[in-house]
Amino acid sequence: MSRANCIEGLRNKIFMAQNDCIFCKIIVKELSSKIIIENNDVIVIQDIVPKAPVHYLIIPKKHIADVMALQEIDAQLVGKLLLMAKELGAKLTGSQAFRLIVNNGSDVGQSVFHLHFHFLSGKKMLDF
Ligand code: AMP
Ligand code: ZN
Secondary structure (H helix, E strand, O other), X not given: OOHHHHHXXXXXXXXOOOOOOHHHHHHOOOOOOOXXXXXXXXXXXXXXXXOOOEEEEEEEOOOOOOHHHOOHHHHHHHHHXXXXXXXXHHHOOOOOOEEEXXXXXXXXXXXXXXXXXXXXXXXXXXXX
């Protein structure tokens, strides 16, 4: 690996918590939440206002405001978010069907400006 790539990789690993961000506070355990699973890059928590019997939030530990703030360097991290969805899906009992939603912008309902996937399951959702 080149030095430049190595430095870029390291920079990607360091997540900078934003003072006013609820999810950053959850990630550094300043705020409590029901943590389902976490690893070095991703945390999954229970949504505080669940809209389905199973409603998790898959959150990168790196503060990224939304999809539009993603950079090329985040490509691997985005893959890890999807692989986490796969891991959660494999643990589901019943049909193993689930829906992933990402809101980008307040006009479509984004209320927390730290990227996250909603992982919804446990009921029929044929309304899309
Ligand atoms: P969005 O509206 O797409 O930005 O989604 C934000 C989600 O975060 C909503 O479904 C909220 O219910 C959820 N939420 C907000 N605060 C918390 C919290 N402290 N713990 C868990 N979930 C939260
Ligand atoms: Zn944040």
